[in-house]
Amino acid sequence: MRTRRSQRGRDADAAETPPPGARSGGGDAASGGTRRRRASSSAVKGKSPAKVEMESALGDKGKNVKVHTEGDDDAGMTRCSSEKNSLDKEDPEAIRGCDAADMDWEEGHILAEEHKESYELGETFTVEFTDVPSSTEKKTVRRLTAEEKELAELVHRVHLLCLLARGRVIDKACNDPLIQASILSVLPQHVLWNSVETPILKANELRSLVSWFHRTFCVTPHSDDRGSFESNLAFALQNHVGTAEEVCALSVALFRALNLTARFVTNMDVAGLKPDTKSMETSNQDAPRLCTKALPSSSFVAGHNEHNNLSPVVSQSQDNTEDSIDTTPKKHKVQGCKKSLSKKLSKCKADHGISCASQSKDSSSSSQYPSTSNAEVPKRKGDWEFELQLEMALLASAAEVQDNELATHLNLSTDSILNSTPPFKKLNKSAEAPCNSSTVWSRSGAPLFWAEVFCGGQASSGKWVHVDVVNDIIDGEQKIEAASAVCRKPLRYVVAFAGNGAKDVTRRYCLQWHRIVQGRVNPEWWKNVLAPLERLELAATNDTEDMELQTRALTEPLPTSQQAYKDHHLYALEKWLHKNQVLHPKGPVLGFCKGHPVYPRSCVQTLQSRHGWLREGLQVRENELPAKIVTRPKRTFNSQSLQSNSNEDELKPTLELYGKWQLEPLQLPHAVNGIVPKNDRGQVDVWSEKCLPPGTVHLRLPRLFQVAKRLGIDYAPAMVGFDYRSGRCHPVFDGIVVCSEFKNIILEAYAEEEEQRQAEERKQQEAQALIRWYQLLCSVVTRQRLKDSYKAPSSDHGPSGPSKDSSQQKSTNDTRSSETKTRASRLQEDRLLDSPFLAHEHEHEFPEEDQSFDEETFVRTKRCPCGFSIQVEEL
DNA sequence: ATGGGATATCGTTCTTTGCCGGCG
DNA sequence: CCGCCGGCTTTGAACGATATCCCA
Known part of the structure; x- marks a missing residue:
């Protein structure tokens, strides 16, 4: 048999709603009409077998026939043709004959002879496409739409503003005198540096202070909100327990209480600028990571060195006896912790509605240690981190030591635990790996909050020093970027808060700016947001770090990856230049990347065609050779322009591009004797105000050309651009161009004419209003007259007004033989009288004797006892 | 694990100067 | 008769950006 295929582009249904199996034929993007199909097929890449059932015209007893088609046919087309077959089943011959010329026919094969017979007999058969989707094509490719991107950016911006506001709240709390005084009161004297010996503070002099802070305050993943951040801080201060944010804020308050210039700094954990496609699609896969996020991450860090417990109860019991060692058997504590962890895990999973096999495995592994050593299943990075954090949590809750000196004790105790739980051996090994700062952070969670203290005394020679009391790190600014990347909280916006203001100090912490710049919002917008806050911050800190940040911005090391040079803000590789870009001058070479010379970005010049520059009011100097010649996009001439346009330059397949250094200001012919220089179409192309011939002005007012015409002033329509409608491009005109000397005359005349026109318009409107009032009043009178004429008889039955019963109405009307009306007019009146518009409190009555x-x-004149009278013209 | 090249696909940009019939 | 206005199968091809896959 053969299946019918509609002509491409004719079958709108096929183009708009392809079946799941449809895919663009041949992948030729140039073929007309492929775009829409491509867009829809992209939703589900791959094919599912399409099955089409048809019923032949002649038969009535169904017998299925399978018809297999081969090759890469457009299933959507075939489907539509079969639909039509079923529609036109009354006369298959007619279908065959009617539009066969408009169809492409596609050969298919019938499997067996008997099937063919049954087809001829006209029975139900099935067309089944056997091109089963290959495993590689099954994967769904879901790309983001512009709308989703826009929404994500909006969320990103709002989140940024919220985080900025949050930072200011914290900064304000850090200035609270009560909090400052309170924290000062618990500060032991011995941790302070000798300010007499060293009047200028150096970073390492903060060491003992930071260590004391780190030892004294425990970090919890979350704390109860007590109404205000100040209250939260007070609580944290009282109990020596708080979130990383609160503990960090307390450190800032302490530094400020000690009269140091300090800022609260946060790496804003902001929603992504681009939607997270992975999280949107594969929530199941990411579920373990979600759980990881929900787990108390910050607490692990404190536990690394400190007596930090997951359970707040235990934590508080220790707070009271800070120097005592808990004598509770380790085993109990560890088991308690296991239980609480598994509880948290199951709660976390329940919260996220996750129920997949892998997770239940994770769950069991966390509660039943012997089963964890399932190393056959390859672990993802997230799972690995999760287990690592789990282990650290256990270590933290098992820890009984007070300070670093007892670390060996800690190791012993954890060893004993881990020895009893073989699955954790592997994890323990990784925990014993060389411990640099980034690995510490990777266990503890990303560094999101820290302080900056201004060290070195004078503003000119001083320096902001990174101080992280949560992780007990001083001057670790260079490690933050790597630590954040490991913890999947990449640096994007590091903002320092002081004096109720804020400042973006990302540059200080970011070594590879080009990596984070794609994740940041439009710099212009961000700059505008921060501008007022930066002024406040500057007033509070009086620092001069801008030079330092700028220097950092300009001295970024050369990236090692070639792709990093794509749109790098400082450096460029020739291979990544855009089509309309060129290196001018070609040098100096700053270095090499995989053998390719690296040039400064400032050497990259963007070129434009002669016409492109013309729009900017510039023209190419004489005798300048094009800086670059590129292939011109194939133009879609219509037949007419092909015929009329004999200019060979216009038809050249290449485009000559010129750089800024080859240009001069546009030189257009001057207006002479009040005549506007026009182009050969009798108009002036006004791409911008710079393109106006000298001595002319562009007046953008409606109907102005009529004034110019009336005054006999030379003018030219101003063509301001093109509009594409209905497949053609149309010039768009806006106003006129006249010589400058006529500007005032024309404008005055225009104003005068406009005034007249408006007066005329007003006059017309008033006349129109009069007419409409007259009509309205007439209709009111008519309505009342009709109402009266029909209400009078019904008033005999009571004051209920006109009856809605049409038969009754008719009978009453019949009694009034003197009044002859058509049935149609009566019905209309019924509607009018029933209208709520006529509802009045007083119903007029017109007794016969008063008529x-x-x-x-x-x-006929009717009179109501109330004095109202109405005249009815009787036919 | 990472980088680079190839490929696919989607969104954006560039292109760039009618015709005809109805109606007031 | 003249001028205005609105409706015409809806431009569509190239390019840039980005995601993904595969391989070294």
Whole structure:
């Protein structure tokens, strides 16, 4: 048999709603009409077998016939043709004959002879496409739409503003005198540096202070909100337990209480600028990571060195006896911790509605240690981190030591635990790996909050020093970027808060700016947001770090990856230049990347065609050779322009591009004797105000050309651009171009004419209003007259007004033989009288004795006892 | 694990100067 | 008769950006 295929582009249904199996034929993007199909097929890449059932015209007893088609046919087309077959089943011959010329026919094969017979007999058969989707094509490719991107950016911006506001709240709390005084009161004297010996503070002099802070305050993943951040801080201060944010804020308050210039700094954990496609699609896969996020991450860090417990109860019991060692058997504590962890895990999973096999495995592994050593299943990075954090949590809750000196004790105790739980051996090994700062952070969670203290005394020679009391790190600014990347909280916006203001100090912590710049919002917007806050911050800190940040911005090391040079803000590789870019001058070479010379980005010049520069009011100097010649996009000439346009330059397949250094200001012919220089179409192309011939002005007012025409002033329509409608491009005109000397005359005349026109318009409107009032009043009178004429008889039955019963109405009307009306007009009146518009409190009554009839004019006058009278013209 | 090249696909940019019939 | 206005199968091809895959 053969299946019918509609002509491409004719079958709108096929183009708009392809079946799941449809895919673009041949992948030729140039073929007309492929775009829409491509867009829809991209939703589900790959094919599912399409099955089409058809019923032949002649048969009535169904017998299925399978018809297999081969090759890469457009299933959507085939489907539509089969639909049509079923529609036109009354006369298959007619279908065959009617539009066969418009169809492409596609050969198919029938499997067996008997099937063919049954087809001829006209029975139901099935067309089944056997091109089963290959495993590689099954994967769904879901790309983000512009709308989703826009929404994500909006969320990103709002989140940024919220985080900025949050930072200011914290900064304000750090200035609270009560909090400052309180924290000062618990500070032991011995941790302070000798300010007499060293009047200028150096970073390492903060060491003992930071260590004391780190030992004294425990970090919890979350704390109860007590109404205000100040209250939260007070609570944290009282109990020596708080979130990383609160502990960090307390450190800032302490530094400020000690009269140091300090800022609260946060790496804003902001929602992504681009939607997270992975999280949108594969929530199941990411579920373990979600759980990881929900787990208390910050607490692990404190536990690394400190007596930090997951359970707040235990934590508090220790707070009271800070120097005592808990004598509870380790085993109990560890088991308690296991239970609480597994509880948290199951809660976390329940919260996220996750129920997949892998997770239940994770769950069991966390509660049943012997089963964890399932190393056959390859672990993902997230799982690995999760287990690592789990282990650290256990270590933290098992820890009984007070300070670093007892670390060996800690190792012993954890060893004993881990020895009893073989699955954790592997994890323990990794925990014993060389411990640099980034690995510490990777266990503890990303560094999100820290302080900056201004060290070195004078503003000119001083320096902001990174101080992280949560992790007991001083001057670790260079490690933050790597630590954040490991913890999947990449640096994007590091903002320092002081004096109720804020400042973006990302540059200080970011070594590879080009990596983070794609994740940041439009710099212009961000700059505008921060501008007022930066002024406040500057007033509070009086620092001069801008030079330092700028220097950092300009001295970024050369990236080692070639792709990093794509749109790098400082450096460029020739291979990554855009089509309309060129290196001018070609040098100096700053270095090499995989053998390719690296040039400064400032050497990259963007080129434009002659016409492109013309729009900017510039023209190419004489005798300048094009800086670059590129292939011109194939133009879609219509037949007419092909015929009329004999200019060979216009048809050249290449485009000559010129750089800024080859240009001069546009030189256009001057207006002479009040005549506007026009182009050969009798108009002036106004791409911008710079393109106006000298001595002319562009007046953008409607109907202005009529004024110019009336005054006999030379003018030219101003063509400001093109509009593409209905497949053609149309010039767009806006206003006129006239010589400057006529500007005022024209404008005055225009104003005068406009005034007249408006007066005329007003006059017309008033006249129109009069007419409409007259019509309205007439209709009111008519309505009332009709109402009266029909209400009078019904008033006999009571004051209920006109009856809605049409038969009754008719009978009453019949009694009034003197009034002859058509049935149609009566029905109309019924509607009018029923209208709520006519509802009044007083219903007029017109007794027969109060009516008079004028024989000459056939006008009956009816009078209501209330004094209202109405005249009815009787036909 | 990472970088680079190839490929696919989607969104954006560039292109760049009618015709005809109805109606006031 | 003249001028205005609105409706015409809806431009569509190239390019840039980005995601993904595969391989070294």
